[in-house]
Amino acid sequence: MSITPQKGITRLARAFLEPANPTHRQYEALRAYFVEQQPSSEVAQRFGYTPGSFRVLCHGFRRNPEREFFLPPQKGPRAAAAQAASDPVRAQVIALRKQNLSIYDISTTLYSEGHPLSPAGVAVMLSEEGFARLPRRRDEERPSALRPQAAGVADVRQLDLTAREFRTRFGGLFLFVPYLVESGLEELLRRAGFPGSVMIPAAHALRSLLALKLFGNARHSHVMSHVFDPGLAIFAGLNVIPKRAFLTEYSSRIEAACYPKLMRGWFQAATQLGLEWGTSFDLDFHTIPFHGEDALVEKHYVSKRSRSQKGMLAFLAQDAGTRVFCYAHGEIRREERDDEVLRFIRYWKQRTHHVPDELVFDSKLTTYANLDRINKLGIDFITLRRRSSQMLAAATQVPISAWQRLELDRVPRLYRHPRILDQRVELTDYDGPCRQLIVADLGHEEPTFLLTNQLRRSPAHLIGRYAQRMVIENGIADGIDFFHMDALSSAVAMKVDCDLQLTLMASSLYRLLGAQIGNGYATAKSRHIFRNFVDAVGHVRLTDNELQVRFQKRAHNPLLLAAGFANRNPPIPWLGGRRLRLLFG
Secondary structure, eight states: OOOOOOSSOOHHHHHHHSOOSHHHHHHHHHHHHHTSOOOHHHHHHHTTOOHHHHHHHHHHHHHOTTOOOOOOOOOSHHHHHHHHHHOHHHHHHHHHHTTTOOHHHHHHHHHHTTOOOOHHHHHHHHHHTTOOOOOOOOGGGSOSOOOOOOOOOOOGGGOOOSSEEEEETTGGGGGGHHHHHHHTHHHHHHHHTOOOOSSSOHHHHHHHHHHHHHTOSOGGGSTTTTTTOHHHHHHHTSSSOOOHHHHHHHHHHSOTTHHHHHHHHHHHHHHHTTOOOOSEEEEEEEEEEOOSOOTTOOEEEETTTTEEEEEEEEEEEEETTTOOEEEEEOSOOGGGGGGHHHHHHHHHHHHHSSOOSEEEEOTTSSOHHHHHHHHHTTOEEEEEOOOOHHHHHHHHHSOGGGOEEOOOSSSOGGGSSOEEEEEEEOOTTOOSOEEEEEEESSSSSSOEEEEESOSSSOHHHHHHHHHHHHHHHHHHHHHHHHTTTTOTTSSSOOOHHHHHHHHHHHHHHHHHHHHHHOTTTTSSOHHHHIIIIISOOEEEEEOSSEEEEEEOOOTTHHHHHHTTGGGOOOEEGGGTTEEEEEEEO
């Protein structure tokens, strides 16, 4: 900044009144303000300061009135040695480095003694004195200080069941323990051939993975951030929860043939626990994006991004009534996707000894030839038909008098009165007539084409059922998001088959929990149940005979008490037979 010039002064006088040296200018400005008692605004304008910066300058001078303004310039090695000898901080830095302390240790020591100096400043000072960087030291060679604590290695043989008390962030997970005990998970995994080790048996590894799936947060925030939480480890039956490297590696050790066996066994166990299955199902494909360089990964359509990209194609079946995932198959190749609906039908018939009553899906799930096979099996279906330009042109040419106006239930009021055109059409590779409903004024710019083999069902029922499926499709997406099945880039990366199986199990457990609570929670979203009941801090007390989990007072605790959770005291096999006791309030 330039200082305001003054008239009527000589060139030599300007050397004092208009200093070019910043330190001299500060001196003259402070002298004019404190000695000559000139106004702050005039002094700031005269010496080229803004009013704010000059106030900061005055504030600093008040805090350090002993400040030196005129220091003699020192150059050369002798001057530097003299300066170092006269600087007590520099001398102390040199003395501390001779004690083998790092720049961070020196900075901490100086700060504790009232001489704050950053590690970078210490490094510059030591470099000027000719000190080299310290070699890497062992922990015992470092000064005593607070350091990160290394977590223990997960080992079931190191599980400590001595009497103690602790607080856990994962108290709500223990609501699922009775279902895991009664399901006989250890036997299911043994029959399915899941791998295990002496340190971490198969059931302990799967409970660790299932705990992360049940807690409903993004998977990358788990494991390492909660590795010291004893409640998470006790739930799994280990001394500490396994680290992310083991969990990722374990999912790769499981053979693909193990998952269908576990899915069948878990289906039977969930049925015995009281999970009711409906007869109408919503089917959908879901693409799990892949961000690697593997040339063998095919491109599939990703609905979230409205484009095709590399990914793993997964098939999901959800019970339309209970909204629970009941079937999943991952890593489907493009040439296999059309027949996946037939594999689901065979699976369901093996489990229940009868085929599903109704299947609802979109146009890209299967072919007309497979629709014919589904029809011959006696299964009702509702699906979309892919709209071509000729079909749209033909629909616009139909006179208005041929359309029928309907009133729908359970849809937004704005679209409760669509126009429909009920037709019989012939399809390629489909034997017999098929019913086609062209629906307009349903909230889309272009009419929707529905195909079904239900020839006698009312159009209002068919359209309302598919509209319900569209809502449930959002439910499928919400479930996928809640169970973080798309988080393949997280810290705990798992194989798709393993993640799908965990999603099925977690979905069933949430539905069992909601069904037992009642009061509308039987069909509530898993996210809603998690927020009201599972996301709860617990105070755990471990005794010789019991595992007591006490929950804090919450508005929804009376629902758990009324559902009988306080009376469910099963012995926990992986905790030495100690009985679970849930306490509320």
